[in-house]
Amino acid sequence: FKKHQILLLPGDGIGPEVTVPVRELVSEINRSESGSQGKFQIELLEGLIGGAATDATGKPLPKETLEMADSCDAVLLAAVGGPKYDLLPYELRPERALLGIREHLGAFANLRPARLFPELVDASTLKPEVISDLDLMVVRELTGGIYFGKPRGIVEENGIRRGINTETYTEPEIERVARVAFDLARKRSHRVTSVDKANVLESSVLWREVVIRVHKDYPDVTLDHMYVDNAAMQLVRKPKQFDVIVTGNLFGDILSDEASQLTGSIGMLASASIGGKTGLYEPIHGSAPDIAGKNIANPMAMILSLALLLRYSLNREDLAQRIERSVSSVLAQGFRTADIAQVKGQVLGTREMGEKIIREYSRV
Numbered sequence: 440f441k442k443h444q445i446l447l448l449p450g451d452g453i454g455p456e457v458t459v460p461v462r463e464l465v466s467e468i469n470r471s472e473s474g475s476q477g478k479f480q481i482e483l484l485e486g487l488i489g490g491a492a493t494d495a496t497g498k499p500l501p502k503e504t505l506e507m508a509d510s511c512d513a514v515l516l517a518a519v520g521g522p523k524y525d526l527l528p529y530e531l532r533p534e535r536a537l538l539g540i541r542e543h544l545g546a547f548a549n550l551r552p553a554r555l556f557p558e559l560v561d562a563s564t565l566k567p568e569v570i571s572d573l574d575l576m577v578v579r580e581l582t583g584g585i586y587f588g589k590p591r592g593i594v595e596e597n598g599i600r601r602g603i604n605t606e607t608y609t610e611p612e613i614e615r616v617a618r619v620a621f622d623l624a625r626k627r628s629h630r631v632t633s634v635d636k637a638n639v640l641e642s643s644v645l646w647r648e649v650v651i652r653v654h655k656d657y658p659d660v661t662l663d664h665m666y667v668d669n670a671a672m673q674l675v676r677k678p679k680q681f682d683v684i685v686t687g688n689l690f691g692d693i694l695s696d697e698a699s700q701l702t703g704s705i706g707m708l709a710s711a712s713i714g715g716k717t718g719l720y721e722p723i724h725g726s727a728p729d730i731a732g733k734n735i736a737n738p739m740a741m742i743l744s745l746a747l748l749l750r751y752s753l754n755r756e757d758l759a760q761r762i763e764r765s766v767s768s769v770l771a772q773g774f775r776t777a778d779i780a781q782v783k784g785q786v787l788g789t790r791e792m793g794e795k796i797i798r799e800y801s802r803v
């Protein structure tokens with residue numbers, strides 16, 4: 440039998456800290472699967488990305504990292520970036536590496552599920568009745584839009600500098616991500632909200648037109664459209680009106696951070712970037728320089744990203760659910776990290792929370 444290979448990219452800031460529990464959880468998965476039929480085993484490889492890669496090699500996205508990613512079954516990335524690298528030119532920034540690996544893998548559909556663990560209903564800043572049972576999915580286009588559009592750059596004319604970015608979408612780019620959203624809606628509550636700015640932007644006019652066309656193949660799914668400013672407001676006003684939100688790269692980035700707060704903390708939200716040959720999995724949070732090195736970061740978004748990897752890339756829905764149940768039951772026992780701590784509950788550090796979840800995994 441062949442071991443499934445996963446490329447683990449710890450990156451910067453809290454990245455290496457939230458990676459520790461994942462290594463241990465993979466060992467536990469291997470241990471508990473070793474007796475089962477079919478011999479499911481995972482081999483973790485590690486690579487460099489972001490500031491950590493720049494420090495070691497001079498480049499944020501070394502060729503070796505992309506080669507390893509190509510030969511693996513999936514990639515699990517923690518986070519990149521930090522103040523130390525903020526003044527580097529664009530091509531050398533850690534964030535550029537993130538865009539680079541997404542583009543290289545062709546991971547055009549970024550699924551960002553925002554589900555509220557019932558135990559955390561008091562951890563959100565929103566009222567319990569507004570968020571209880573919340574379960575929505577943001578499908579963010581990930582390899583196009585203003586993040587990649589050309590022309591871009593900073594130019595100088597007559598002594599005046601101009602920063603340029605271009606929002607651009609082609610019909611095929613819109614169509615393929617719309618299909619991902621409609622297909623997902625079929626496995627959920629059959630509702631898609633397409634978010635755009637079609638009252639101002641031509642790229643959004645085309646977006647809306649193509650989404651409406653693709654929808655003709657999905658008569659069993661309800662489609663509506665919302666301008667992004669309204670969507671941002673509706674997300675906090677009445678978030679349960681949403682099932683699947685499909686939107687472009689920049690709007691999806693912003694709305695998914697907003698959605699994370701409905702679930703208690705950005706430290707809870709995982710993501711799956713699919714559509715390419717190899718899936719890429721990452722928490723939606725960043726490297727959190729403000730809390731790095733203190734063993735207080737919430738490792739759950741990273742652990743839940745491993746669950747998504749098992750679900751979408753390794754076809755092990757059972758193991759994905761087992762991880763999700765373990766997280767759920769540790770929360771039910773009252774354990775919290777600082778970001779989701781309420782009056783009640785015992786606050787654990789990153790490592791200790793990881794250990795609890797792994798112990799739970801070995802029992803459930």
Ligand code: NAD
Pocket residue numbers: 453517518519520521522534537705706707721722723724725726727728729730735736737738740778
């Ligand atoms: P951030 O997501 O890193 O942090 C925002 C806030 O949320 C901070 O207060 C942070 O402490 C908190 N937070 C984030 N993750 C947490 C966790 N797991 N547990 C507890 N609290 C958590 O966003 P930022 O501060 O805007 O960006 C910091 C750096 O990260 C920047 O360099 C940015 O470019 C980068 N970034 C990287 C990614 C990525 O790698 N996918 C995503 C977003 C930002």
Ligand code: IPM
Pocket residue numbers: 520534537538692723725
């Ligand atoms: C994310 C991050 C990245 C993005 C940045 C760091 C490039 O915010 O993964 O959400 O905007 O895609």
Ligand code: MN
Pocket residue numbers: 692693696723
């Ligand atoms: Mn973001």
